[in-house]
Amino acid sequence: MEKIEITLNINGKPHEVTIYPNDTLLDVLRDKLDLTGSKESCGEGVCGSCTVHMDGKPVRACLTLAMEAQDAEIKTVEGLANGDELSNLQQSFIDHGAVQCGFCTPGMLMSADALLRENPKPDEKTIRKALAGNICRCTGYAKIVQAVAHAAQPQDNCCDCKSKE
Amino acid sequence: MSDHTLIGTRMPRVDSRAKVMGKAKYTADLKLPGMLVGKIKRSPYAHARILNIDTSKAEALPGVKAVVTGKDTEGVKWGVFPYTRDQQFIQVEKARYIGDEVAGVAAMDEETALRALDLIEVEYEELPAIFDPMEAMASDTELIHEDFPNNINIHVNIDTGNVEENFEKAHYIREDTFMASEESYFHAEPYAVVARFDHEDCLEVWCPNAGPHMKSKPLSNSFKIPLHKVKIKKIAIGGAFGGRSEICPADYICALLAKKTGKPVKIVFTREENTIATRQGHAMITTHKTGVDREGRVLARESTCYMDGGAYSSTGPIATSVPFLSMEQAYRMESVRYNGYRIYTNKPIRGMIRVHGRGFACGVDTQLDMIADHLGIDPVEIRLKNSRQPGDYTSTKSYVSSCAMDETIHKAVEKSGFKEKWGKLPPFHGIGIGTNSVQTGFPMGIRGGSQSFIKFNEDGEATVMSGVVDNGQGNENMLVQIAAEELGLLPEDIHLVNADTETTSSDPGSYSQVSTFVGGHAVKIAAENCREKLFKVAAKVLKVDPQELAAKNRLIFVKDDPEKSIPIKKVVRISLLNFTSVNAEGGYWPKVDMKREWVKNPYGQMCEAFSFGTTIVEVKVDPVTGQVEVLEATAAQDVGYALNPLILEGQFEGSVAMGGQGGMLTEYHEWMDGRCINPTMLDYKVPLACDMPRINNIIVESIDPKGPYGAKEAGMSIAMSAAQGYSGAVSNAIGVFLDSFPLTPDKILAAIKEKQTRQLKQENADKTEGN
Numbered sequence: 001m002e003k004i005e006i007t008l009n010i011n012g013k014p015h016e017v018t019i020y021p022n023d024t025l026l027d028v029l030r031d032k033l034d035l036t037g038s039k040e041s042c043g044e045g046v047c048g049s050c051t052v053h054m055d056g057k058p059v060r061a062c063l064t065l066a067m068e069a070q071d072a073e074i075k076t077v078e079g080l081a082n083g084d085e086l087s088n089l090q091q092s093f094i095d096h097g098a099v100q101c102g103f104c105t106p107g108m109l110m111s112a113d114a115l116l117r118e119n120p121k122p123d124e125k126t127i128r129k130a131l132a133g134n135i136c137r138c139t140g141y142a143k144i145v146q147a148v149a150h151a152a153q154p155q156d157n158c159c160d161c162k163s164k165e
Numbered sequence: 166m167s168d169h170t171l172i173g174t175r176m177p178r179v180d181s182r183a184k185v186m187g188k189a190k191y192t193a194d195l196k197l198p199g200m201l202v203g204k205i206k207r208s209p210y211a212h213a214r215i216l217n218i219d220t221s222k223a224e225a226l227p228g229v230k231a232v233v234t235g236k237d238t239e240g241v242k243w244g245v246f247p248y249t250r251d252q253q254f255i256q257v258e259k260a261r262y263i264g265d266e267v268a269g270v271a272a273m274d275e276e277t278a279l280r281a282l283d284l285i286e287v288e289y290e291e292l293p294a295i296f297d298p299m300e301a302m303a304s305d306t307e308l309i310h311e312d313f314p315n316n317i318n319i320h321v322n323i324d325t326g327n328v329e330e331n332f333e334k335a336h337y338i339r340e341d342t343f344m345a346s347e348e349s350y351f352h353a354e355p356y357a358v359v360a361r362f363d364h365e366d367c368l369e370v371w372c373p374n375a376g377p378h379m380k381s382k383p384l385s386n387s388f389k390i391p392l393h394k395v396k397i398k399k400i401a402i403g404g405a406f407g408g409r410s411e412i413c414p415a416d417y418i419c420a421l422l423a424k425k426t427g428k429p430v431k432i433v434f435t436r437e438e439n440t441i442a443t444r445q446g447h448a449m450i451t452t453h454k455t456g457v458d459r460e461g462r463v464l465a466r467e468s469t470c471y472m473d474g475g476a477y478s479s480t481g482p483i484a485t486s487v488p489f490l491s492m493e494q495a496y497r498m499e500s501v502r503y504n505g506y507r508i509y510t511n512k513p514i515r516g517m518i519r520v521h522g523r524g525f526a527c528g529v530d531t532q533l534d535m536i537a538d539h540l541g542i543d544p545v546e547i548r549l550k551n552s553r554q555p556g557d558y559t560s561t562k563s564y565v566s567s568c569a570m571d572e573t574i575h576k577a578v579e580k581s582g583f584k585e586k587w588g589k590l591p592p593f594h595g596i597g598i599g600t601n602s603v604q605t606g607f608p609m610g611i612r613g614g615s616q617s618f619i620k621f622n623e624d625g626e627a628t629v630m631s632g633v634v635d636n637g638q639g640n641e642n643m644l645v646q647i648a649a650e651e652l653g654l655l656p657e658d659i660h661l662v663n664a665d666t667e668t669t670s671s672d673p674g675s676y677s678q679v680s681t682f683v684g685g686h687a688v689k690i691a692a693e694n695c696r697e698k699l700f701k702v703a704a705k706v707l708k709v710d711p712q713e714l715a716a717k718n719r720l721i722f723v724k725d726d727p728e729k730s731i732p733i734k735k736v737v738r739i740s741l742l743n744f745t746s747v748n749a750e751g752g753y754w755p756k757v758d759m760k761r762e763w764v765k766n767p768y769g770q771m772c773e774a775f776s777f778g779t780t781i782v783e784v785k786v787d788p789v790t791g792q793v794e795v796l797e798a799t800a801a802q803d804v805g806y807a808l809n810p811l812i813l814e815g816q817f818e819g820s821v822a823m824g825g826q827g828g829m830l831t832e833y834h835e836w837m838d839g840r841c842i843n844p845t846m847l848d849y850k851v852p853l854a855c856d857m858p859r860i861n862n863i864i865v866e867s868i869d870p871k872g873p874y875g876a877k878e879a880g881m882s883i884a885m886s887a888a889q890g891y892s893g894a895v896s897n898a899i900g901v902f903l904d905s906f907p908l909t910p911d912k913i914l915a916a917i918k919e920k921q922t923r924q925l926k927q928e929n930a931d932k933t934e935g936n
Binding site: 039 | 175177178180181184186188189191193196350351354355401403406435638639815817820821822823852853854860
């Protein structure tokens with residue numbers, strides 16, 4: 001198979017990479033661009049650990065060919081913060097104890113971030129549905145769901161919501 | 166406790182920031198200069214003699230840097246205990262399960278490594294394979310390991326005496342058998358290992374682990390190099406749940422490839438390999454015979470458990486004991502006899518898992534519910550009649566100092582409305598309760614204690630060193646929280662160096678639920694010793710007695726006159742200028758009975774503390790589909806003292822998910838001729854966000870006299886009791902006591918149908934009688 005050169009727009013910056021046509025977006029992000037925040041857990045599109053955005057929509061990077069992503073604006077977990085300044089969602093994950101082993105966290109954040117961009121005030125059922133493609137083995141999801149719900153709408157009666165201060 | 170600044174607060178975890186930014190490095194994320202890709206060739210047969218391995222074609226493939234087989238291992242056998250050394254890291258004579266390691270390769274890239282695996286020619290002679298533990302035990306001739314008659318790997322026998330006499334005295338006796346299938350961890354992070362030999366011939370290894378010192382010793386033994394030359398390095402870990410406690414053959418194979426090539430090598434497991442070739446939970450068949458008095462107090466119990474151990478011993482003696490131990494801790498029994506058999510089969514290796522012995526535990530509680538039903542009392546009452554009390558000794562002679570089992574029952578009952586709901590819910594709507602107990606530590610011999618070192622830097626900040634590892638449960642935050650509290654610093658002033666065998670002392674590891682109790686304790690003592698040194702210097706400056714001082718917010722101040730203070734940074738600098746050490750160490754060794762041994766002498770003090778938990782679950786069952794909708798789970802655990810309620814709640818919620826929702830409703834393996842047919846996340850059903858019910862967390866504190874600040878194991882009692890609560894609730898909903906776990910829709914529907922048929926027959930019989 002012959003290698004080809006493509007340009008990927010990731011987190012607002014163009015990256016020129018030489019790839020095989022059958023390289024997945026996940027492999028290119030992790031192996032060629034050192035963007036190892038996106039994780040491989042199942043490798044078959046079930047667990048959501050590799051979720052990234054293409055033009056604002058969450059996609060499985062393990063099932064997406066890098067070639068397919070050429071014309072899209074790609075966003076990975078590394079692009080969520082503005083420099084050292086975390087997004088409200090990232091901060092909410094920390095404050096609500098939504099992170100345990102952290103391996104599913106990048107994918108979970110990307111799915112949740114896409115949801116909040118589409119629906120800034122989702123109810124609990126909507127959040128659980130939006131995260132149903134992301135598997136977590138540590139948390140039982142309760143704190144993740146709370147972190148997403150309170151990221152956009154800090155609650156006065158929540159002892160873990162910091163942004164109200 | 167109220168004068169603490171950090172302890173007891175909902176302090177967010179210190180490791181979260183790197184994780185939400187995608188900066189935390191896990192093993193598969195590592196890239197070292199010149200690194201090769203390692204792959205493992207595995208047996209396609211469940212039981213086969215290895216006649217010959219020809220690696221010449223693989224070695225000739227361009228890009229292949231090394232091939233290793235059993236010949237390179239010098240036949241070293243490994244086992245957790247001296248009497249369980251039954252596993253070679255690469256098989257020489259026989260493969261004993263589909264997935265057993267037969268060779269390893271290192272190549273320039275993954276594609277070449279995979280092609281090389283195909284080019285390794287292994288000549289096998291297939292042997293008869295045994296997949297059923299009862300068949301395996303019945304066989305005198307078909308042996309999986311020659312030196313284990315009847316394929317019995319481990320037999321644990323516990324007998325308190327007077328069992329027969331107490332059965333004689335019993336008012337009511339029941340004997341029931343319960344079954345449970347194998348389950349898997351499905352850690353988010355597939356297993357991975359990176360190994361290299363450095364310029365000083367030290368072996369450096371990065372891999373997920375539940376105790377780095379548990380990895381370094383077998384590697385030191387296998388490579389015949391001193392322990393100080395084996396450096397298990399700190400790395401972020403994507404979950405363990407009991408499945409990453411021991412050395413993995415891949416660790417050895419990776420290191421061997423690194424040695425042979427002189428290059429770093431990385432092996433990353435596929436999801437299937439993580440399921441098949443790490444560990445699984447044991448399938449088990451358990452018979453409980455229980456005799457009670459008129460009030461429902463257990464006078465005698467005889468439990469016999471047959472566990473499908475798979476191809477090798479792993480943590481067999483522990484695994485065979487723990488289901489019984491959890492029961493004897495949770496419940497009083499006048500007398501008890503236990504026979505636990507772990508049996509070899511030609512299936513993947515079984516180890517410890519978060520809900521260890523779900524079939525055993527759910528059997529105990531289901532039978533209690535059956536007995537309560539017979540006696541006309543409710544499930545809460547029968548548990549309160551038998552629940553463990555503080556000041557008791559367990560059946561195997563462990564003293565229980567702190568215990569708030571009853572409080573967990575009362576609080577969970579109140580919060581869930583159990584009393585109002587029991588017996589009054591509509592058809593196919595049920596409620597159930599489970600209670601259990603978990604050890605805070607195992608007898609670990611030489612590795613039972615933990616030591617910590619603290620060094621102050623000249624800027625007044627501190628480096629804390631501890632062997633404790635964090636698999637995701639929050640251990641690192643626990644150590645920082647304790648150190649900052651005791652030193653009077655802010656969490657950001659602490660730099661933690663942990664889980665690294667080069668710099669940190671031996672530690673029991675996290676798999677025996679002992680990290681806070683022992684490792685956290687050691688940090689607390691080290692910090693107290695450090696603080697004492699600072700106070701001596703500060704006392705001179707402030708012209709007071711050291712005992713009058715306290716430390717908080719980077720200041721040392723006079724307790725009765727807080728205005729009178731000195732910055733810690735200044736005290737450190739004064740100390741150094743006066744040739745005074747500001748560093749300190751501290752260690753903690755739990756007082757357990759060192760003569761207690763899993764098989765030879767299962768009596769004596771097991772560990773210093775036990776946790777106790779109750780979970781109440783409410784469900785609705787769809788009688789047409791057999792699907793279970795879980796409405797609410799209420800989890801209460803006696804954690805001793807809640808160092809950080811935010812983290813504890815996360816442990817409770819995760820336990821309900823893995824122990825109850827997954828463990829009781831969907832998680833199990835299916836087999837065809839020894840081949841696991843659902844090794845992937847697509848086929849093996851773990852709970853999703855949309856499946857989970859509302860969870861009520863109730864933290865109960867008994868202030869353990871030995872635990873740091875009174876803390877002990879936190880969270881695992883919920884995983885165990887959640888399984889029992891779920892099974893009780895489903896049984897209650899359909900009016901049938903279920904005896905095979907997990908409770909999948911097919912089993913639920915069959916039970917409903919059987920009940921309906923029985924009722925119909927009864928009605929017909931009644932009619933006939935009436936005529």
